[in-house]
Amino acid sequence: MALFSVRMRSSKEGVHISGAERIVPEEKLDEVVLSLLSRARSHSRGKPDFISVKVEALKEEPIYLRALPVFEVRTELPAEEVLRVLFSLSEVPVELGVKFYRLLLFGISPSGGVMRGAAVVEVPSGRRIETDRERGIRVSYLDISPEAERELRRLAGKGFTENLKEALTLSTKVLNHPSVLAELCVSDDPDYTTGYLSVKGRGYFRIFNIKPAGLPLGGRVFFVKEGTEVEPLKNYLEKKPVIVSSVSSYSVVSPEELV
Numbered sequence: 001m002a003l004f005s006v007r008m009r010s011s012k013e014g015v016h017i018s019g020a021e022r023i024v025p026e027e028k029l030d031e032v033v034l035s036l037l038s039r040a041r042s043h044s045r046g047k048p049d050f051i052s053v054k055v056e057a058l059k060e061e062p063i064y065l066r067a068l069p070v071f072e073v074r075t076e077l078p079a080e081e082v083l084r085v086l087f088s089l090s091e092v093p094v095e096l097g098v099k100f101y102r103l104l105l106f107g108i109s110p111s112g113g114v115m116r117g118a119a120v121v122e123v124p125s126g127r128r129i130e131t132d133r134e135r136g137i138r139v140s141y142l143d144i145s146p147e148a149e150r151e152l153r154r155l156a157g158k159g160f161t162e163n164l165k166e167a168l169t170l171s172t173k174v175l176n177h178p179s180v181l182a183e184l185c186v187s188d189d190p191d192y193t194t195g196y197l198s199v200k201g202r203g204y205f206r207i208f209n210i211k212p213a214g215l216p217l218g219g220r221v222f223f224v225k226e227g228t229e230v231e232p233l234k235n236y237l238e239k240k241p242v243i244v245s246s247v248s249s250y251s252v253v254s255p256e257e258l259v
């Protein structure tokens with residue numbers, strides 16, 4: 001069955017407002033184009049003066065992946081302390097991880113704002129390897145199947161949000177690359193204060209209050225193995241179609257249980 005990628009982005013006076021994408025069979029195209037258009041027009045960040053919806057036939061078969069296991073971290077500890085525990089489970093040195101967490105909160109782009117894509121950081125040197133520091137790497141060509149979405153909604157219950165669904169799909173694609181060790185994400189939406197750290201071999205850890213409410217800063221950092229070649233990684237993240245077709249689990253943990 002022929003599959004199509006549908007990608008939407010919107011902006012106002014040149015400033016990005018929203019973006020979303022799907023991979024769907026031909027018979028779903030009209031419905032999905034309309035739903036992305038309506039999503040673009042009703043974003044909390046304002047009314048766009050530019051909307052692009054791009055439809056293209058996939059030129060290659062997608063990879064079908066199982067989602068990372070999701071852990072909701074319940075704790076009274078400040079987010080930085082939670083991250084220290086979680087980074088200690090990963091191959092990313094704790095101080096390096098915390099340094100980039102702080103950078104996301106202060107504005108990681110060269111102009112002190114939000115990058116459009118992710119920063120890519122080599123471990124353990126801390127060297128940035130993305131070629132364009134304003135743009136970073138933007139993960140694209142990804143979706144979750146209707147069955148996997150239903151299962152995620154069932155497992156997450158009240159913890160389910162559209163942001164979780166999209167972020168879990170993205171992070172599953174990112175962590176599937178053999179060079180990626182971890183991904184840190186702080187939403188740049190001022191109203192969305194849940195972020196996550198995904199750790200290779202462990203899963204996707206949701207962290208509540210990862211930033212103060214009202215802060216319009218955030219972004220993503222991909223931590224990669226020493227010697228990672230950026231072009232093949234970029235090509236996979238930006239171009240290879242991926243569909244998350246099943247979910248693993250959703251559980252609640254405390255940081256104490258993890259060490």
Ligand code: PML
Pocket residue numbers: 161163164167185186187188189192194195196206
């Ligand atoms: C974003 O706004 O793109 C990031 C969303 C992070 C979702 C975190 C979660 O709810 O698990």
